[in-house]
Amino acid sequence: MSNNPEELSHEPLQVAAVQDVTKVYRLGGQDVKALAGVTLEFKQGDFVAIMGSSGSGKSTLLNLLGCLDRPTTGHYLLGGHDVATLSDEDLSRVRGRYLGFVFQSYNLIQQLSVVENIMVPLSYQLPVRPDGRELSTKLATLVGLAGRLDHRPNQLSGGQQQRVAIARALVNNPHVILADEPTGNLDTATSNEIMDLLDVLNNTGRTIVMVTHEPDIAERAKTVITLRDGLIQSVEQNRV
Amino acid sequence: MNVIQQLKLGFRSLMLHKLRSALAVLGILIGVTAVIWLVAMGEGVSYQAQQQIKELGATSIIVRTIKPSEEANSDSGSRSGIAYGLLRSDYDRIITNIPTISSAVPMREISRDVRRDEFSVSAQVIGCTPEYFSINRLPVVRGRPLAASDLRGLENVVVLAHDVAERLFPIQDPLGRAIQIGTEFYVVVGVAQDRTAAAAIGGSFSARQYNRDVYIPLSTFRKRIGDRVITVRGGTFQNETIELNQITAVVDDVASVDASADIIRALLSRYHKTLDYAVVVPKELLEQAETLRMMFNVLLLLIAGISLVVGGIGIMNIMLATVTERTREIGIRRALGATKGEIVQQFLWETVVLSGTGGLLGVAVGFLCGPTVEGVRLVIESFMPELWSTLPSTIHQLEPRLAPWSIVAAFGISVGVGIVFGIYPAQRAANMDPIEALRHE
Numbered sequence A: 001m002s003n004n005p006e007e008l009s010h011e012p013l014q015v016a017a018v019q020d021v022t023k024v025y026r027l028g029g030q031d032v033k034a035l036a037g038v039t040l041e042f043k044q045g046d047f048v049a050i051m052g053s054s055g056s057g058k059s060t061l062l063n064l065l066g067c068l069d070r071p072t073t074g075h076y077l078l079g080g081h082d083v084a085t086l087s088d089e090d091l092s093r094v095r096g097r098y099l100g101f102v103f104q105s106y107n108l109i110q111q112l113s114v115v116e117n118i119m120v121p122l123s124y125q126l127p128v129r130p131d132g133r134e135l136s137t138k139l140a141t142l143v144g145l146a147g148r149l150d151h152r153p154n155q156l157s158g159g160q161q162q163r164v165a166i167a168r169a170l171v172n173n174p175h176v177i178l179a180d181e182p183t184g185n186l187d188t189a190t191s192n193e194i195m196d197l198l199d200v201l202n203n204t205g206r207t208i209v210m211v212t213h214e215p216d217i218a219e220r221a222k223t224v225i226t227l228r229d230g231l232i233q234s235v236e237q238n239r240v
Numbered sequence B: 001m002n003v004i005q006q007l008k009l010g011f012r013s014l015m016l017h018k019l020r021s022a023l024a025v026l027g028i029l030i031g032v033t034a035v036i037w038l039v040a041m042g043e044g045v046s047y048q049a050q051q052q053i054k055e056l057g058a059t060s061i062i063v064r065t066i067k068p069s070e071e072a073n074s075d076s077g078s079r080s081g082i083a084y085g086l087l088r089s090d091y092d093r094i095i096t097n098i099p100t101i102s103s104a105v106p107m108r109e110i111s112r113d114v115r116r117d118e119f120s121v122s123a124q125v126i127g128c129t130p131e132y133f134s135i136n137r138l139p140v141v142r143g144r145p146l147a148a149s150d151l152r153g154l155e156n157v158v159v160l161a162h163d164v165a166e167r168l169f170p171i172q173d174p175l176g177r178a179i180q181i182g183t184e185f186y187v188v189v190g191v192a193q194d195r196t197a198a199a200a201i202g203g204s205f206s207a208r209q210y211n212r213d214v215y216i217p218l219s220t221f222r223k224r225i226g227d228r229v230i231t232v233r234g235g236t237f238q239n240e241t242i243e244l245n246q247i248t249a250v251v252d253d254v255a256s257v258d259a260s261a262d263i264i265r266a267l268l269s270r271y272h273k274t275l276d277y278a279v280v281v282p283k284e285l286l287e288q289a290e291t292l293r294m295m296f297n298v299l300l301l302l303i304a305g306i307s308l309v310v311g312g313i314g315i316m317n318i319m320l321a322t323v324t325e326r327t328r329e330i331g332i333r334r335a336l337g338a339t340k341g342e343i344v345q346q347f348l349w350e351t352v353v354l355s356g357t358g359g360l361l362g363v364a365v366g367f368l369c370g371p372t373v374e375g376v377r378l379v380i381e382s383f384m385p386e387l388w389s390t391l392p393s394t395i396h397q398l399e400p401r402l403a404p405w406s407i408v409a410a411f412g413i414s415v416g417v418g419i420v421f422g423i424y425p426a427q428r429a430a431n432m433d434p435i436e437a438l439r440h441e
Helices: A005-010 A058-065 A088-098 A114-124 A132-142 A158-170 A188-203 B003-056 B071-076 B088-097 B131-135 B148-153 B162-168 B218-224 B254-271 B282-325 B327-335 B340-366 B369-383 B385-390 B404-430 B434-439
Strands: A014-027 A030-043 A047-051 A073-078 A099-102 A176-180 A207-211 A223-228 A231-237 B060-065 B101-116 B119-128 B140-143 B157-160 B178-181 B184-192 B213-217 B228-233 B236-241 B246-251 B277-280
Touching: A014 A058, A030 A058, A030 A207, A030 A231, A047 A058, A047 A188, A058 A176, A058 A207, A088 A099, A088 A114, A088 B327, A088 B340, A099 A158, A114 A132, A114 A158, A114 B327, A132 A158, A158 A176, A158 A188, A188 A207, B003 B282, B003 B340, B003 B369, B003 B404, B060 B254, B088 B101, B088 B246, B088 B254, B101 B131, B101 B162, B101 B218, B119 B162, B119 B218, B131 B246, B148 B218, B157 B162, B157 B178, B162 B184, B178 B213, B184 B213, B213 B218, B246 B254, B254 B277, B254 B282, B277 B282, B282 B327, B282 B340, B282 B404, B327 B340, B327 B434, B340 B404, B369 B385
Parallel strands: A047 A207, A047 A223, A099 A176, A176 A207, B119 B213, B157 B184
Antiparallel strands: A014 A030, A014 A073, A223 A231, B060 B246, B060 B277, B101 B119, B101 B178, B101 B246, B140 B184, B157 B213, B178 B184, B228 B236
């Protein structure tokens, strides 16, 4: 990394990087290596799809990238910190400040309205943003839910719920959006709509890391990383 | 999030399970209501007792004749009968030797049937001096009280208590008419005000039934009825001689009550071989009643506290179920940046909403204590008159008195219970692994 602004204009900013991370679980008295040493770098504006069969370590990698878990060894740089060694409380703060999550099953909070769901990450940030509701309303409009601000999740279709989730992932202006099978519960047409939305976000400079097992969904990312037995098997660049 | 937002969120989360939350609230409501009601009734009873003791006068010292135990007078228990109790000379000694005593009333009493024509009523005949009425705060509402001249002249005059007057003179005006006590006739000169029974004090006499008294001059009592009382018991004559049943002494200042009482005790013990009298100080009774009231309140609080703890366990139960059900939500919130502490806070606020709502409703129901007691009393009185008549007068006259401190305490404890019993479920929520929680179905 250089501080020379001229170089920065050519080289996109690095937002996250894992260096030789391993993750070992103890299952039934035996050590299972879910990640056997993975090194990756994410730059601003990247759109990365992580593929792999079940047991390849892609969920473990996403949990590590999402700061929901700590690697057994290795480093994870996010927002200028090595978050691999942070305390539980600091990890919560890092998640709230630098990351946005989109889940397969949307994971909206049922008792809250659309706008309130979008606002949830803000409630864990200090200082309190006085314009949280306006920002959330703007984001709801951006993802095409302007008419449903006060609806509850159970009054929305799957596609609409995922749009709320995407808006929620944007509200804290994260460095990286992590999407775990974002289209896994949706039909093809709706899946395409959601992917279009992610494309739009990516084109405005958002960094997106997505786990999927559907090749046609992975094809829409710029980079496809395939994992196998806890190691990177291949890195392919799609159309640029 | 600020407090109002937290409360709103807690309320909405609880509305996901209305019945369950309502039942938890009910548990706390009952606990809080129990605290307020029990304390109110306890306060009511002790207030009654205190009022009755106060009627006796905080500045007065009552010396009562009591019958000594059998062993103490076995030597004198002969055919000639026994003499015991306060003496007229005791009265003289008290009034002349103790400067702090401003006035004193000697009194002699006996049960007698009082008659007028075909009307008859069993009454307590009281021989006393004019001061008796002022010292016992017993106003004579019709006619006049006894006068000094009545005593000097040994007049056959009588002042009737309210009930006696009503029984003997249901229609006519009793003033100026004659009634018969034993074989003697007395002219009614006055009627005393209606007065309900006073407290039982010092074990020496039960609740004083002022309404069953007839008052005659002490000197007339001595002349017409005399000191000797002959009763038939178990086929043998009992022969007792009593000069005075009671001396009520009044001091000028509350501060000198205790010292004066001690002097009276010392004075009497010099002239009485056996303990045939008791010195009762209403002020001491008042202090005892105060101690008793506090102990009573502590006991009631304990009972009520138990019901609050039961309510708290109810809350804990529900919060544990809630935490399990909302595992997914906890995972989501953790992923979106909530720390463990913030999860604990969220669930604690929920329990505070539960227990606080229960507390507020409990206070509201607590205010209904008076009307409820009144209602229950009416129901018993009108539908179960036999049961009603067997209940003690304390219950007949019970007026619950809401104690402000009990309302504050009950509400505070309920919220405290919510927090204490909410901590475990909330910590359980916070300690969940976010990855596991997100995977939870």
